[in-house]
Amino acid sequence: MGSKLSACVFGRFFSFGSIKEVMNKANELRSGDVQAGLCAGSDRERVAAKRVLSQLTLQDLYESPSVPYERDELTRLFQDSCEPKARRRLDGWSLGQIREWIVDTRTTGEDLLAVSPGLTPEMIAGVTKLMSNMDLVVAARKIRVVVRCNNTLGLPGRISSRLQPNHPRDSVEGILAVILDGLSYGNGDAVIGVNPSTETVESTVEILTRTKELMTKLGVPTQNCVLSHITTQMQAMQKGAPLDLCFQSIAGSEGANKNFGITLALLDEATAMTHELGTAKGPNVMYFETGQGTALSADAHHDTDQVTMEARAYGLARRYQPFLVNSVVGFIGPEYLYDGKQITRAGLEDHFMGKLSGLSMGCDACYTNHAECDQNDIENLEMLLAAAGVNYLMGIPAGDDVMLNYETTSFHNNAALREIHALRPAPEFETWLERMGLWRAGRLTDKAGDASQFLRREDVRSVVFGRERRSA
Amino acid sequence: MSQQEDAMVQFLVEEVVRRIAAQRLGAGMAASPAAAAPDCGGEEGHACTADPRPVHSVVDPAVEAQLPRLVAVTSSQVAMGRAGNRFRTDDYLRQREGHADARDAVHSEVPAEWATQHGLLSLQTQCQDRQEFLLFPNQGRRLNAASRSAVAAQAGSGADVQLIVGDGLSASAIVQNGAATLSALQRALTAAGLRLRPGCFVKFARIAVADEIGVLTKARATVILVGERPGLGTGDSLSLYIAVHPKMGQDNAEKNCISNVRPIGIAPEEAAAQTVAILKRGFERGVGGVALGLGWGRQ
Numbered sequence: 043m044g045s046k047l048s049a050c051v052f053g054r055f056f057s058f059g060s061i062k063e064v065m066n067k068a069n070e071l072r073s074g075d076v077q078a079g080l081c082a083g084s085d086r087e088r089v090a091a092k093r094v095l096s097q098l099t100l101q102d103l104y105e106s107p108s109v110p111y112e113r114d115e116l117t118r119l120f121q122d123s124c125e126p127k128a129r130r131r132l133d134g135w136s137l138g139q140i141r142e143w144i145v146d147t148r149t150t151g152e153d154l155l156a157v158s159p160g161l162t163p164e165m166i167a168g169v170t171k172l173m174s175n176m177d178l179v180v181a182a183r184k185i186r187v188v189v190r191c192n193n194t195l196g197l198p199g200r201i202s203s204r205l206q207p208n209h210p211r212d213s214v215e216g217i218l219a220v221i222l223d224g225l226s227y228g229n230g231d232a233v234i235g236v237n238p239s240t241e242t243v244e245s246t247v248e249i250l251t252r253t254k255e256l257m258t259k260l261g262v263p264t265q266n267c268v269l270s271h272i273t274t275q276m277q278a279m280q281k282g283a284p285l286d287l288c289f290q291s292i293a294g295s296e297g298a299n300k301n302f303g304i305t306l307a308l309l310d311e312a313t314a315m316t317h318e319l320g321t322a323k324g325p326n327v328m329y330f331e332t333g334q335g336t337a338l339s340a341d342a343h344h345d346t347d348q349v350t351m352e353a354r355a356y357g358l359a360r361r362y363q364p365f366l367v368n369s370v371v372g373f374i375g376p377e378y379l380y381d382g383k384q385i386t387r388a389g390l391e392d393h394f395m396g397k398l399s400g401l402s403m404g405c406d407a408c409y410t411n412h413a414e415c416d417q418n419d420i421e422n423l424e425m426l427l428a429a430a431g432v433n434y435l436m437g438i439p440a441g442d443d444v445m446l447n448y449e450t451t452s453f454h455n456n457a458a459l460r461e462i463h464a465l466r467p468a469p470e471f472e473t474w475l476e477r478m479g480l481w482r483a484g485r486l487t488d489k490a491g492d493a494s495q496f497l498r499r500e501d502v503r504s505v506v507f508g509r510e511r512r513s514a
Numbered sequence: 515m516s517q518q519e520d521a522m523v524q525f526l527v528e529e530v531v532r533r534i535a536a537q538r539l540g541a542g543m544a545a546s547p548a549a550a551a552p553d554c555g556g557e558e559g560h561a562c563t564a565d566p567r568p569v570h571s572v573v574d575p576a577v578e579a580q581l582p583r584l585v586a587v588t589s590s591q592v593a594m595g596r597a598g599n600r601f602r603t604d605d606y607l608r609q610r611e612g613h614a615d616a617r618d619a620v621h622s623e624v625p626a627e628w629a630t631q632h633g634l635l636s637l638q639t640q641c642q643d644r645q646e647f648l649l650f651p652n653q654g655r656r657l658n659a660a661s662r663s664a665v666a667a668q669a670g671s672g673a674d675v676q677l678i679v680g681d682g683l684s685a686s687a688i689v690q691n692g693a694a695t696l697s698a699l700q701r702a703l704t705a706a707g708l709r710l711r712p713g714c715f716v717k718f719a720r721i722a723v724a725d726e727i728g729v730l731t732k733a734r735a736t737v738i739l740v741g742e743r744p745g746l747g748t749g750d751s752l753s754l755y756i757a758v759h760p761k762m763g764q765d766n767a768e769k770n771c772i773s774n775v776r777p778i779g780i781a782p783e784e785a786a787a788q789t790v791a792i793l794k795r796g797f798e799r800g801v802g803g804v805a806l807g808l809g810w811g812r813q
Contacts, residue, residue: 073649209588210779216588223584223592239774240788271804303767303804339651341763375743377651410743411616412648412683417609440591440601440609440746445774447745449613458599491596493584495576507583 049093056090061098061106065164066347067091068171070387074335074348074378081347096138096172100129103137103164108346108354114296115306120162120357129160141172144181151184158400163294163353166395170349175426178390182430185397189326191365192286193263193470195232196402196433201465203437203456204366204404205230208237208445212245214252218506220439221256222493227453228460228486229437231471232366232404233287233329235267239445246270247283254284254321256505260496261477263470265322265365267329272304272312279319286322287329287365288312294332294354297342306358313362326365326402332356333370334388335378348378352392356399366434367396368404372420373448375410382419385409389423393430404434408450417441417449424451428459435459457486571595571602589778612746619686619741619749620648629715632693634679635668637661637727641718654720657727665714665730673711675703675793676733676760680719684741686749687776695739695752695775695782702786703737708793721755721769728760735793735802736760742773751776754785758796768803770796 047064048057058064066075067082068091075081082088104124107117132140143149173181188196195202207220217236224230234257236249246268253266265286268275272290279285290309291302299305316327332355337343343351352369359367369392372385379385389405396403407423409415424435441452459465466472466484475481480490489495497503570581570593581593594605601609621644629636638661639654641647647654657665677699681688696713703710711733716723721740728736735758742751752775757764770792775785796802 077650077652207590209590210774213587216590219584219587219592220590223590227596240772240780273804301765301767340765376648380649411613411745412620412743416613438590440594440605442591442609442612442746444589444745444748447742447748447751449746452601454594454596454599454601457596461599486599489576491594492572492575493593494572494578494580497577497580497583503580507587 046097047094049090051086051090051093054086056087058091058094061102062108062346064091064094064098065108065168065171065350066345068095069347069349072334072348072378072384072388073376073380074338077377078338078343078345078347080345092172095168096141097136098168099134099136100132100140100161100165103168104162106164107162108164108350109295109344114344116294116296116299116354116358119306119361120354123361124162125159127160129157132157137169137172141169141177144169145177149184151186154181154185154398155187155400158398161398163357163399164350166356166398167350167353170353170391170395173394175387175390178394179426179430182390182394182397186431187397187400187402187433189363189365189402191265191322191324191326193231193265193468195365195468197469199464199466200468201428201432201456201459201463202232202434202468202471203229204232204368204434205234206237206436206438206443206450207234208239208438208443210239210445212239212249214248215507217249218252218256219493221253222496222506223439224437224453225260225262226480226493226495227437227457227491228467228475228481229453229456230262230264231468232434233265233267235269235287235289235329237269237446241270241274243274243277243281246274246278247281250278250283250285252505256502259502259505261474263474269331272308276312276315279315284321285316286320287327288316288320289329289331291331291336292355292358293336293340293342294351294358295337295342295344298337298340298351301340301342309362326363328362328364329366330359330362330364331368331370331406332359332392333374334392335374338378339374349391349395353395353399356396356401359396359401360399365402366404367401368406368434369393369396370406370408372409372413372415373406376413379413381414382409382416382422385413385415386419386423386426390426390430393427393432402433405432406436406450408436408448410448420449420451421455424455424459425462428463428465457490461485567591567608569593571605609746615747616744616749619684619744622685622689622749624681624685624688624715624717628689632696632715633713635664635712635714636717637664637714638717639719639723644718647718651720654718655722655725657716657723661716662726662730665727668712669731670711671732672709673731673733674708674735674797676711676724676728676731676736677713678716678724678727678736678738679713680716680721680723680738680740682719682721682740683743684749684751687741687744687752690750691752691776691782692739695754695785698782698786699737699739699789702783702790703793706790706794722764724755724757725760725762725764728757729762734759735796737789739775748776751779754789756789756792756796756802758793758802759800765803768801768805770802770806
């Protein structure tokens, strides 16, 4: 193997000690790998690593999991559930040949999804490191992952959004006001998903109950979700709260998930409980968020680069056939993805890797205000993701989350993406928008963007404002 | 404590939270921060922004009277109206202003004399400057040698809580709300019969620097208040992280967090009341974070 792991680039010879080192150093530059001390020492070394990687086979990568089998329940899951038969057509091919097969115009999304069960996260990450940004768009665009809950996501020619009506103090009135605003722009067909500020079981129950009540009154065909810790949501379900999607943040190693307070067994239990007690039609009822750098931030990355660790998070997600998965790509900060360029690259990588893992991929195309990034960078990324066939993006008033203090995509931008790419909402939601007079002939009507129209109805007003909180 | 007593404690805390929330709502939470800001008179560095946002910018709304009600219950920018599928010009520029304010908060610094003015021991992490602090978080999680000796020299035994202030990602937040939050915590913790160690301020601080300080001072718990990473126009927001039985490298899942502590978010008194409840239960059970079952453990 030793001779295989070396390459010469413009007169300089580079030799790598292991496949893991090749994988680490083949990444495009990002601050998280620098912080972890894993990245290539020069651009030439980076390309040398890519050159070496392009000569490796899937079997080479199968035999070199980034975290040891004995030490990590995720590695055991990936290695044990991998179906070599599914990737038989790629046997003996180099990663370079596989990249060409992926972008070949004759290779379809169905072909890619057919080999997916045979691919471990390391294989998916490996080929991603050989792809340019446009490669990632071309390849991801082929893959459609169609999922069903109360409505249908992932159909060709459609794009959806998560309406994220967070409030700094979890005021339910405030949350419902933002929901009405977002619905009026045709947002919210992926999920109405609230990040709570103060996570008690009681507030999770209350937010679930009131969002469901509003959805029912207006007849909106979508899903509700409160993104508290999974154990909090499980208690809420047991108390009878109406929960459509069960959420959890996940990461690519057992240790990183321990930092989130979760294990495989807990996720298994929560999924079973959601199928039993949840209020959605299904069959896809789970929602996961991920993001490059999560494992490193928990010091549970096992000296593995953050692209590979991210692919492992998708390897975990696919066990549960989730309705939604999105990377929260720029949320974690500039120590992992420094600027707009790194965030854009990571967003495209994550979207492609998730789709090749067979997931219904969205993206929280976002940044924090301590990164070298602005709204123009994020608009670029969302236009690229729409071109790549992303299932959904986030929708927030003005793209500004007033509770989590970060910047993402807006109600307006989601509407504009539909305009730019002639995309439509999820079919059930589109029918609803038409019934409400907000959407006609493939575009928003003049009535759109005006939440006051929902408040003509006394019963809707009473859901939003009528019931004051107990103390008031 | 029995389950019934647990429920009672939780009910009481929630009652306090609700009352304070109701007071705040009554006190004009609806007004945008810009509306409350004093006129700067053209003075450099004064806390003013552009003119207050109009109540709404929707052209020809269906039921105009309802829009102020929606705007009043959230600080999110609802009822913005639209220019086609894009923002109206005024709102677009307002976002740019908010981003500029946040960027400036990130690069702000707590004045050198602030710590002593508030009776705090002044410490620094291993970061030499802000750029290093942004790119290498681990260096913001450990004290430099001089600070370590300063803390070790003061280490005692028998204290319940070590209070720590860190600049984190917004020194502006510490300058604006640090003092009020610190004194609310001191009052609430003392009233609850907990013994406090002398507090400290850490420059270029990440949350986990509390682990090292807690271990050095042998306090039973640490509470660190740090400047949050700012959102648009929220350069004044703090978070509290509470750790029972501090140890090096303690998981976040073993800690409890109260975020969004600021005048139009969670009030200092409310945050202090929650902190007391968390600490009491944490001491009883010898654990913190998710395992505490209070629902306040957050990632």
